[in-house]
Amino acid sequence: MSIEQFICKLPKCEQHVHLEGTLTPSLRYSCALRNKVLIPGISSLDQLESGRYPSNYDYEEGQDGSDYLREFLANYYAAMDVLITEQDFFDLATEYFEKARSMNVKYAEIFFDPQAHTSRGISFDVVMNGLIKARDVEHKRSDGVRVQYILCFLRDISAESAAETLQLGLKYKDQIIAVGLDSDERGHPPQKFEQVFIDARKAGFRITAHCDVDQEDTHNNIDYVATKLGGPRSDAPDMAKSYVDGDIIPAYPAGADRIDHGLNAADLPELLTTIKNANLGLTLCPMGYSKHLGPERVFSKLDTLWKAGIPITLNSDDPAYMCRWKQQVVVDVQKHTGWTLHEIAQVERNAISMAWTDLEFKTKFR
Ligand code: ES4
Numbered sequence: 001m002s003i004e005q006f007i008c009k010l011p012k013c014e015q016h017v018h019l020e021g022t023l024t025p026s027l028r029y030s031c032a033l034r035n036k037v038l039i040p041g042i043s044s045l046d047q048l049e050s051g052r053y054p055s056n057y058d059y060e061e062g063q064d065g066s067d068y069l070r071e072f073l074a075n076y077y078a079a080m081d082v083l084i085t086e087q088d089f090f091d092l093a094t095e096y097f098e099k100a101r102s103m104n105v106k107y108a109e110i111f112f113d114p115q116a117h118t119s120r121g122i123s124f125d126v127v128m129n130g131l132i133k134a135r136d137v138e139h140k141r142s143d144g145v146r147v148q149y150i151l152c153f154l155r156d157i158s159a160e161s162a163a164e165t166l167q168l169g170l171k172y173k174d175q176i177i178a179v180g181l182d183s184d185e186r187g188h189p190p191q192k193f194e195q196v197f198i199d200a201r202k203a204g205f206r207i208t209a210h211c212d213v214d215q216e217d218t219h220n221n222i223d224y225v226a227t228k229l230g231g232p233r234s235d236a237p238d239m240a241k242s243y244v245d246g247d248i249i250p251a252y253p254a255g256a257d258r259i260d261h262g263l264n265a266a267d268l269p270e271l272l273t274t275i276k277n278a279n280l281g282l283t284l285c286p287m288g289y290s291k292h293l294g295p296e297r298v299f300s301k302l303d304t305l306w307k308a309g310i311p312i313t314l315n316s317d318d319p320a321y322m323c324r325w326k327q328q329v330v331v332d333v334q335k336h337t338g339w340t341l342h343e344i345a346q347v348e349r350n351a352i353s354m355a356w357t358d359l360e361f362k363t364k365f366r
């Protein structure tokens, strides 16, 4: 069996994928037609598929190496103009599930960005109904992907808007496992959302946040998310303990349940210790960074995290834009790292251990 075949057969998880980042040109085009929405400068699917977006994620770097994120986000939000009805959101989710199933992805925690829709006048209920119906259909299949949704706040709009979105999310508490933080990090540190995340945790949501690569204050942001975001941890009684001078002391009384990206933790040994003591895993998207930072930098940091024993998972982020879905991400990472099949399987075991789902499902997965 080739490595590709092994990776394909391996039951896999995906824990860092933006639903809106799975919007393929073909679905975008068909939603545009049925909703009579013009895509500026586009009159055929061929044209859309062969355009700069979403073909290769080949964006220009800014001086700080992070302008690609801004350029990507502008296109990502513009593409969503075609998503209007419940059916559109249903189809978006269903297409991703079909793709996931074809790759043997058995479990997915999927981000969605409600403010990117409510800000266009699409109601929160329309988005949720589409997502929930698609998941209900998927969960009825014997080979269906187990799906959980993560509501992400857009960090480049106000904390008040995030708080209002949290209120809307409360109605769907049983359908949303966690809240996260995404979009443009520059000038929008996690501290801006301190109260929203405290409220979200009190309401029973898990907490996660993007700490993107090479953003300003990247190390401070990672430290804040790992040790403070969300206030007291939900698992406080059993939380990770650290040994200091032979005594067991609680590592951190507060902080997120996970970090999305967080690759730059590899730069500072004290951050590695913090993440270990907080018992956090990182959802990495290595092939996304590789393009901009260069594979050497990315894979040497990944190696540092791996050797430090930090649980990491491999994910696609925005596969329709980055042109690599989960299967290809794992294949490409294996080529760069030279990981053995055993090590690749270990990464997927990390992923299921980190999953926010019941033990029975986790046990079956292994
Ligand atoms: C995103 Cl910060 C970021 N990176 C990649 N994809 C995204 N979707 C929304 N925010």
Ligand code: ZN
Pocket (backbone or CB within 6 Å): 016, 018, 182, 210, 260, 317
């Ligand atoms: Zn992301």
